Amino acid sequence: MTYQWVDCDRHTVSGRYDRIAEFIPFFDRLLFLPGDMRRKAVVRLGLRRGDSVLDIGCGTGVNFPYLRDAVGPAGRIYGVDISPGMLRKARQRRLRHGWTNIELTECDVVDYTTPEPLDGVLFSLSYNTMPHHRTVLRHAWRQLRPGGRLVIMDAKLPPGWSGRLLLPFSLWLMKRTMLGNPLIHPWQELAEIVAPVDMRECLFSSYYVCCATKPAAAAASNDNDARAVARQIAAE
Numbered sequence: 271m272t273y274q275w276v277d278c279d280r281h282t283v284s285g286r287y288d289r290i291a292e293f294i295p296f297f298d299r300l301l302f303l304p305g306d307m308r309r310k311a312v313v314r315l316g317l318r319r320g321d322s323v324l325d326i327g328c329g330t331g332v333n334f335p336y337l338r339d340a341v342g343p344a345g346r347i348y349g350v351d352i353s354p355g356m357l358r359k360a361r362q363r364r365l366r367h368g369w370t371n372i373e374l375t376e377c378d379v380v381d382y383t384t385p386e387p388l389d390g391v392l393f394s395l396s397y398n399t400m401p402h403h404r405t406v407l408r409h410a411w412r413q414l415r416p417g418g419r420l421v422i423m424d425a426k427l428p429p430g431w432s433g434r435l436l437l438p439f440s441l442w443l444m445k446r447t448m449l450g451n452p453l454i455h456p457w458q459e460l461a462e463i464v465a466p467v468d469m470r471e472c473l474f475s476s477y478y479v480c481c482a483t484k485p486a487a488a489a490a491s492n493d494n495d496a497r498a499v500a501r502q503i504a505a506e
């Protein structure tokens with residue numbers, strides 16, 4: 271039997287997340303998300319004090335404490351999300367902690383460009399929810415500076431018979447909840463852009479953090495592109 275995933279348009283994704291924003295911590299538990307996955311993902315970014323980082327599909331801002339610890343008060347955190355309901359919670363979190371260096375934007379991330387080249391880009395449980403993931407990935411990659419890192423943390427089906435057994439349930443659950451397509455392989459899509467991709471799996475290979483560093487030479491022109499885009503935006 272062949273299983274398929276039907277992509278949703280951006281309004282459906284945004285509306286779905288507006289409705290489930292209240293229940294995000296519950297979903298973490300339902301899907302057995304290991305407690306330290308987010309911290310591990312941020313560690314892989316290799317951020318330093320004063321760095322700039324983009325959190326793609328930042329949701330309720332649950333990664334902000336780790337990102338903020340990494341870049342410090344002088345760093346910049348850009349959070350983008352398509353769901354107003356999720357972003358409302360992210361804004362509340364920012365206000366509660368008095369974080370002044372987090373800029374939040376509500377839009378489809380493919381339409382967003384940061385005002386500066388980035389030291390890190392994070393997809394935390396968000397990559398599979400984006401039907402245009404390949405376009406988003408390339409757009410994000412272009413905004414990284416040479417030496418910058420891109421990290422994708424997400425769930426995946428374990429290999430072999432257990433993955434095949436879980437697939438129908440996973441499709442059923444995702445269609446009704448987070449809209450994350452379990453059939454795509456983000457680490458392979460990242461490997462189409464750059465090698466090597468560092469892949470670390472845990473919990474019987476059902477979660478992973480993959481990471482790639484933008485090479486200095488190849489990235490130089492992209493960095494210039496990012497600066498040119500930033501200058502154009504500033505001029506508008």
Ligand SMILES: C[S@@+](CC[C@H](N)C(=O)[O-])C[C@H]1O[C@@H](n2cnc3c(N)ncnc32)[C@H](O)[C@@H]1O
Binds near residue numbers: 331332352
């Ligand atoms: C499963 S949640 C993950 C939230 C958060 N990153 C976390 O680790 O808990 C996926 C998020 O991606 C956002 N998202 C999906 N498609 C998007 C898009 N095209 N542009 C921006 N955000 C998007 C959703 O609104 C949602 O908040």
